[in-house]
Amino acid sequence: MASSALQIIGFLLSLVGLAATISATFMVEWKKQWQVKSYKAYEGLWMTCSGNERTTCESHESVLKLPTEVQATRAVMMLSIFLSALAVMVSTLGMKCTRFMDGKAKSKSTVAMIGGIMFMVSGLLVVIITSWYVKMIVQKSNQSHRLQSFEFGKAVFVSLAGGLITVAGGAFLSCRRCSRSSSSESISSNQLISISHPKSNYV
Template structure:
């Protein structure tokens, strides 16, 4: 089984990635627009804000009237969060430092690997939908009047960071090759040490 330190590192990175992804999903600065020097408009996946020094925010009331990029990004980000939450439970069961499935090392290793793969898929979904969202915003910005169109905001960078952290943590949790190499090396050391003890 992979070392508990490697699994804990992967679990910690995945947990941070999930938290960052949730924060990005709730952030309002997915789009931004400046009107003049002081008036600012921000639009997120759930609400929009506008104002000068003090901004007022309101939730999106009509789902079907939202732009396509907002609807698609909202759905995929929620799917990624749900998949990461399930992966969190699965990887907890399969980690070496937990007491679930004691005595079943192979099953625990497989469970941890499945959780890691789920984390990697969730992170990949976040990266893909965020990159597509940025592409749509840039395309709209180039095709319309630039003074009246939106630019992508800071939530995009936070979302990218969350996806990368989730994928990195999943890669550590799903490191099956590391597991096999460690078990093979330990078995090799045991097999070479016992025959020598039979000789004087």
């Protein structure tokens, strides 16, 4: 029962991390820029918004004209979402609370572990690419003019949180204790059956 609860907790954490990653990918506030005191500009992975009091947003027309950090971050974030979606399907097959592969306990625990590893890889991709994006923003801020200032926005924090939560959920799913507990439970139950029904040939 404890191992099944760990799997459910890990699966729910992974879903929360996936939702945070998806929302961060499509958020606009990845990078903030101030050119004048009243002029603000926000740059996202898919569009940019700028203006004084009222902001207008425009989607990125050409991928080739985008900065390198935007292109790389967009590609890795989409790869992470795709990998997490596959991990959801794999983990669903291997979790104890589902009825898939009921006759194959070892194979089912292995599938759950594979799904957890996929979640962990997906979360690590998000954390690595987001950290690299922050590093690029800091470098541009140091090289920019004094009238211009760059900062990272809310999407960066949401992305980092989503990646870390996904890694934590994948760690729960890929925990070896789940498969060991299932095997120990089956061994103990077999021992109880053999003790409760001893072989006797008394007449």
